[in-house]
Amino acid sequence: MSKTVKIASIYPTLLGTYGDGGNVAALRHIAALHSITVSVDEISPGQKVPANADIYVLGGGEDTAQSAAAAALHASGALAEGVKNGAAVLSICAGYQILGHTFLDAEGKPSAGLGLLDVTTDRLEKRAVGELVAHPLSSGPAGISAVLTGYENHGGFTHLGSGVEPFASVTSGIGNGDGTTEGAINGRVIGTYLHGPCLVRNPQVAEQLLSWAVDRKLEHIVEAEVEALRRERLDFVSKSR
Amino acid sequence: MNTPLRTRLAIFAGKLAAAASRLAGRGEGMIIGGTVALKLSPHALEDLAQGRVAALVSATNGKTSTTRLLATAMSQGGPIASPTTGANMTEGAVWALATGAPGAQAVLEVDEAYLPRIVKETQPKVVLLANLSRDQLDRMSEVAMLARKWRTMIEENPEVLIIANADDPIVVFAAEKAKKIVWVAAGQAWTADSSVCPECGTLLTRDEKTWSCSGCGRTRPTPSWNFEWKATKGKTSATAVSPSGEKFDLSNLNLPGRFNASNATMALAACSELGYNLPKAVELMSTVSAVSGRYAIVQSGALKVRLLLAKNPAGWSELLDIMPPAPTPVIVMINSNHADGRDPSWLWDVPFERLAGRTVIASGNRRRDLAVRLLHAAVDCVVVEDPFAPDADLPESVRKLDVIDCAATYTAFQKIRVGALGEVDA
Numbered sequence: 142m143s144k145t146v147k148i149a150s151i152y153p154t155l156l157g158t159y160g161d162g163g164n165v166a167a168l169r170h171i172a173a174l175h176s177i178t179v180s181v182d183e184i185s186p187g188q189k190v191p192a193n194a195d196i197y198v199l200g201g202g203e204d205t206a207q208s209a210a211a212a213a214l215h216a217s218g219a220l221a222e223g224v225k226n227g228a229a230v231l232s233i234c235a236g237y238q239i240l241g242h243t244f245l246d247a248e249g250k251p252s253a254g255l256g257l258l259d260v261t262t263d264r265l266e267k268r269a270v271g272e273l274v275a276h277p278l279s280s281g282p283a284g285i286s287a288v289l290t291g292y293e294n295h296g297g298f299t300h301l302g303s304g305v306e307p308f309a310s311v312t313s314g315i316g317n318g319d320g321t322t323e324g325a326i327n328g329r330v331i332g333t334y335l336h337g338p339c340l341v342r343n344p345q346v347a348e349q350l351l352s353w354a355v356d357r358k359l360e361h362i363v364e365a366e367v368e369a370l371r372r373e374r375l376d377f378v379s380k381s382r
Numbered sequence: 383m384n385t386p387l388r389t390r391l392a393i394f395a396g397k398l399a400a401a402a403s404r405l406a407g408r409g410e411g412m413i414i415g416g417t418v419a420l421k422l423s424p425h426a427l428e429d430l431a432q433g434r435v436a437a438l439v440s441a442t443n444g445k446t447s448t449t450r451l452l453a454t455a456m457s458q459g460g461p462i463a464s465p466t467t468g469a470n471m472t473e474g475a476v477w478a479l480a481t482g483a484p485g486a487q488a489v490l491e492v493d494e495a496y497l498p499r500i501v502k503e504t505q506p507k508v509v510l511l512a513n514l515s516r517d518q519l520d521r522m523s524e525v526a527m528l529a530r531k532w533r534t535m536i537e538e539n540p541e542v543l544i545i546a547n548a549d550d551p552i553v554v555f556a557a558e559k560a561k562k563i564v565w566v567a568a569g570q571a572w573t574a575d576s577s578v579c580p581e582c583g584t585l586l587t588r589d590e591k592t593w594s595c596s597g598c599g600r601t602r603p604t605p606s607w608n609f610e611w612k613a614t615k616g617k618t619s620a621t622a623v624s625p626s627g628e629k630f631d632l633s634n635l636n637l638p639g640r641f642n643a644s645n646a647t648m649a650l651a652a653c654s655e656l657g658y659n660l661p662k663a664v665e666l667m668s669t670v671s672a673v674s675g676r677y678a679i680v681q682s683g684a685l686k687v688r689l690l691l692a693k694n695p696a697g698w699s700e701l702l703d704i705m706p707p708a709p710t711p712v713i714v715m716i717n718s719n720h721a722d723g724r725d726p727s728w729l730w731d732v733p734f735e736r737l738a739g740r741t742v743i744a745s746g747n748r749r750r751d752l753a754v755r756l757l758h759a760a761v762d763c764v765v766v767e768d769p770f771a772p773d774a775d776l777p778e779s780v781r782k783l784d785v786i787d788c789a790a791t792y793t794a795f796q797k798i799r800v801g802a803l804g805e806v807d808a
């Protein structure tokens with residue numbers, strides 16, 4: 142029997158505004174394709190965050206919910222412990238911002254993040270809304286090579302410190318806000334602005350997270366429905382330019 | 383009624399513009415008519431309202447149906463001015479008042495974001511607030527922000543009677559400061575967008591009937607009106623219970639589902655406050671069978687369909703429950719045009735698993751997103767660009783049906799509705 146991969150969905154009631162629950166659904170689905178057994182813990186605020194999960198997933202959320210989630214995660218400390226134990230983290234949008242040093246709350250005041258990614262977030266001049274296309278970097282995780290597609294919807298400008306690498310480089314859309322980089326990665330901790338949901342549109346990212354968790358390489362499995370969706374979205378972006 | 387000359391001229395110009403628009407085949411012209419009138423007379427709405435507006439209805443979901451139910455119930459007292467096409471911004475309100483029966487009481491559906499302005503300018507007798515949830519986030523205000531705007535609006539208009547859903551914590555936060563308020567236990571099937579307190583951010587505690595916040599002590603207000611819904615063995619029954627305990631059977635409503643019975647209860651509470659005969663109101667509401675095409679049975683190309691509209695996860699969740707049971711196939715059309723919201727990632731919040739055991743015909747310009755969503759939900763699906771084409775490659779089981787349910791987002795819904803040769807049962 143191979144091990145069961147423990148997935149912790151962190152505060153989906155707070156951080157799941159933009160269909161990000163689909164990321165957990167995609168992990169479940171893609172794990173099954175690879176015959177990997179998973180267990181999913183949906184953690185609500187007030188419940189204990191496990192320190193022994195293999196993959197943590199954090200989605201996007203409104204300002205008030207984001208601050209509530211950050212406060213609860215601070216108090217818990219379990220996410221930092223999980224990362225120290227080698228867990229993988231996928232954090233999207235508001236979840237990504239929470240992993241940084243600071244982000245802005247509903248009143249525009251800097252609010253303390255968890256400091257698990259060396260980034261800080263302030264405001265973009267204009268909210269970034271629309272299709273986002275980015276290319277993974279050759280220095281990034283070996284399993285992620287295909288172009289990344291998603292939908293962004295955020296007002297945050299995320300500045301990368303020296304302790305992280307960009308997750309990808311933007312070819313269409315805004316991403317972090319500096320004109321070139323999208324998201325951030327350090328070890329197995331990924332932050333990104335790709336909604337869509339991210340893992341639905343980019344199954345390689347899900348496979349990479351699972352590969353870290355089971356500690357072996359996974360061959361990419363292509364599903365026709367997913368490929369058709371990816372092609373259609375990428376065509377849409379290239380046509381609307 | 384004494385309408386100022388400037389507004390009368392502006393309405394005249396609006397009517398010319400609307401007529402021109404109709405002649406050019408660009409729809410009913412009410413938006414253009416209202417826009418022209420407002421441009422020529424910025425106070426047109428105030429001038430036209432002058433105490434005529436009995437009720438405004440706002441909500442994320444169900445405002446068109448609730449408005450129709452209420453207007454129909456109130457027609458027992460004479461003609462009611464009420465728009466019939468869901469035009470719910472300022473121009474639509476102007477146009478409904480300008481073109482409805484002169485001097486008639488008005489019942490208007492109002493977009494959530496436009497409500498503060500329209501309340502201020504029309505000074506309605508009552509305002510119905512049914513629910514607030516996420517809707518097309520790429521262009522709409524965040525839910526909490528909207529609730530704060532409603533809250534301010536209510537504080538600034540203390541004379542207006544508010545009829546609000548006690549079961550929706552966001553609506554309660556918005557309405558609780560009202561000087562005159564009637565709480566209705568209208569239910570809330572969709573709680574995903576109100577998991578935390580809109581005031582203090584604490585996770586709300588919920589049980590069967592009530593909710594509360596341990597952070598600031600806010601709890602569900604005690605409702606004056608109650609609403610009971612039972613669904614057993616495919617049979618449903620709905621009852622509204624008045625503050626005095628009088629029961630009104632809503633089982634004969636022609637509009638389907640729990641949410642329409644809930645809408646009818648809100649409308650009944652409004653009728654009570656406005657002094658209408660309530661048994662008569664229930665009887666009249668039962669005559670409403672389709673609302674601006676929703677639930678209408680129409681011929682679309684080669685298929686006869688029952689049209690269902692949903693715009694967001696809360697609305698979709700309700701629709702899945704009124705579709706016929708498996709294995710009856712259904713058509714689902716997802717578009718992402720401007721009016722639908724550009725981002726269909728909410729598909730992942732809709733419990734499409736409930737469609738298991740049937741074949742879904744996935745269509746609309748985001749049919750591929752839907753196909754992947756259904757793949758993950760283990761629901762059988764065929765992707766068809768135009769299911770209404772005579773030569774469409776549809777499963778046998780679809781052709782065998784007399785009427786097939788077609789649930790669609792806004793622009794897909796409108797396209798079928800407008801394209802239908804004639805509504806068989808509108």
Ligand SMILES: [Zn+2]
Nearest residue numbers: 579582595598
């Ligand atoms: Zn509270």
